[in-house]
Amino acid sequence: MLKSLLVVSVAVVGLSACGATTRGAATGAAMGAAAGAVIGNNTGSGDAETGAIIGGVVGGAAGAYAGCRSEGGCRWTEDNPNQSRLYLDERANRYYYVNNRDGCTYWRNGEYRAC
Incomplete structure (x- = not known):
């Protein structure tokens, strides 16, 4: 134990x-x-x-x-009202969204990006 x-x-x-x-x-x-x-x-x-x-x-x-x-709602989904549309970060070549509740950005898979 x-x-x-x-x-x-x-x-x-x-x-x-x-x-x-x-x-x-x-x-x-x-x-x-x-x-x-x-x-x-x-x-x-x-x-x-x-x-x-x-x-x-x-x-x-x-x-x-x-x-x-x-962490922003796990990951991006179309039907989540707390998330914005997806934006492309050209430098990282990854999509991210803005969490409308806290104003922070998260990668599409839900990982924290920036505030």
């Missing part, structure tokens, strides 16, 4: 340079695993490992969604 928490902690630190979606997923998974282990150990059959696995999966999914939403 301690080894698993150490691995997750190292992964979270390693992912700190990644996008908000990845960071959110890693943070959510770590927090979910820790909470699941505590709850699993203190209730039911006392199985901390199963609780950590379930908590990690649920926390990872929730964290990825939250991180994605904080």
Whole structure:
């Protein structure tokens, strides 16, 4: 159990340079695993490992969604009213959009570009 928490902690630190979606997923998974282990150990059959696995999966999914939403809406879609039309950055040869909520620009895949 301690080894698993150490691995997750190292992964979270390693992912700190990644996008908000990845960071959110890693943070959510770590927090979910820790909470699941505590709850699993203190209730039911006392199985901390199963609780950590379930908590990690649920926390990872929730964290990825939250991180994605904080990053401009995951990626560009035609039907999202918070996003402008696509513009071409000729220097980077990539398309980007403006998030109408925060005024920042994001690449088409949802990666942060600039504010």
